[in-house]
Amino acid sequence: MFKFYLIHAYENQYGGLHGREDFCVIEAEDKDSLKEVANEMAEGVIAEWNYSGYEDEAIEEGLEEDSPEFEDFCLERMREDKAFDIYEVIDTKNLSLDELNIELNQFGVKDFVIDHCNKEALSIY
DSSP states (O other), X not given: OOEEEEEEEEEXXXXXXXXXXXXXXXXXXSHHHHHHHHHHHHHHXXXXXXXXXXXXXXXXXXXXXXXXXXXXXHHHHHHHHEEEEEEEBOOOTTOOHHHHHHHHHHHHHHHHHHHHBOSSOOOOX
16 A cells, blocks of 8 residues: 655765755655665765765775775765655645645655654664
8 A cells, every 4th residue: 555755865974954865755655665765865865965075085095096996985985874764644634745745845854744744753774
């Protein structure tokens, strides 16, 4: 059965401060698809703001830029820094998926969770 879920993806260090976050309401049937979307969103947040920082760290570690180890180092750091929360939407107030996303963007994650969601994030890591 399909349900609505709020995904809030962010970078782990600052928890989404300074706009380093992404969020949306999606319709999903299973936890695997939720986790896949949440991971992609979190990786997008990280890649958008800090990938060059990982490159700098790799160079400081003595890794060559064109080596497989360099890429592996950067990807591992990205995996460490990504984070996401998933909330089940329990009260749609008869709004469509598009309308829920409009409301999410207008009021932000915190207020959306208060108005529409189970207050505890799902544990599906």
